[in-house]
Amino acid sequence: MRFSKEEVLKAMKHSIIVSCQALPGEPLYVEEKSIMYLMARAAKQAGATCIRTNSVRDVIAIKEETKLPVIGLIKKQYEGYESYITPTLKEVTELVEAEADVIALDCTMRRRGDGTTINEYIAKIKELYPDLVLMADISTYEEGVNAWKCGVDLVSTTMSGYTPYSLKVEGPDFELVKKLIEAVDIPVIAEGRVHTPELAKAMLETGAYAVVVGGAITRPFEIATRFMSAIK
Numbered sequence: 587m588r589f590s591k592e593e594v595l596k597a598m599k600h601s602i603i604v605s606c607q608a609l610p611g612e613p614l615y616v617e618e619k620s621i622m623y624l625m626a627r628a629a630k631q632a633g634a635t636c637i638r639t640n641s642v643r644d645v646i647a648i649k650e651e652t653k654l655p656v657i658g659l660i661k662k663q664y665e666g667y668e669s670y671i672t673p674t675l676k677e678v679t680e681l682v683e684a685e686a687d688v689i690a691l692d693c694t695m696r697r698r699g700d701g702t703t704i705n706e707y708i709a710k711i712k713e714l715y716p717d718l719v720l721m722a723d724i725s726t727y728e729e730g731v732n733a734w735k736c737g738v739d740l741v742s743t744t745m746s747g748y749t750p751y752s753l754k755v756e757g758p759d760f761e762l763v764k765k766l767i768e769a770v771d772i773p774v775i776a777e778g779r780v781h782t783p784e785l786a787k788a789m790l791e792t793g794a795y796a797v798v799v800g801g802a803i804t805r806p807f808e809i810a811t812r813f814m815s816a817i818k
């Protein structure tokens with residue numbers, strides 16, 4: 587069962603969306619089975635009403651565990667592609683089959699190995715799956731506005747600081763969130779390097795529709811490293 591767009595937007599409004607992800611090579615990645623549903627269980631117990639996660643198996647496990655709306659993505663690096671978040675229709679189809687309630691995809695303007703543009707990619711997804719709720723992961727103001735014009739449902743600052751040409755700031759990109767809120771009439775999600783409850787609150791006060799918090803809640807290696815670095 588998939589939640590409707592209205593239900594998803596209602597669930598995430600003014601909330602902290604917890605991103606529960608562990609990629610191969612990370613301490614919490616277990617080859618045999620998904621354990622990310624346990625992170626999602628903790629997030630739900632704490633009050634989360636929407637979860638973001640990577641991979642088909644984690645989407646399925648987390649939906650089953652929490653019964654909450656899930657934003658799904660598939661991280662995959664193809665040769666010739668610079669984007670790695672749900673980069674092709676193959677991953678979109680897999681997430682549709684897994685019943686992800688929202689699909690997050692890289693909407694930066696970077697090179698796509700099949701020669702298509704991001705605008706063509708979004709148009710194709712919308713043609714194949716007109717009811718799908720799309721979350722655009724962008725790194726700059728221009729990319730956010732472009733994705734909005736292409737008809738995505740949500741725009742998120744996920745990639746700010748992670749493309750060669752985007753602003754590198756230590757914390758979350760408040761300026762980008764502010765500028766996008768002024769420009770677009772769809773929800774703007776603040777995502778990336780929100781490391782404290784205070785920053786999350788400040789982002790909502792800035793006008794973000796919701797805030798995605800990942801590593802600061804669900805990546806113990808990242809959290810422990812920050813502690814270790816602080817005492818050096």
Ligand SMILES: CC(=O)N[C@H](C=O)[C@@H](O)[C@H](O)[C@H](O)COP(=O)(O)O
Nearest residue numbers: 605744748778779780799800801802
């Ligand atoms: C850049 C990229 O690939 N970001 C990924 C997107 O899904 C995740 O690895 C992040 O954890 C997520 O965006 C949340 O951000 P943070 O973990 O900083 O709260």
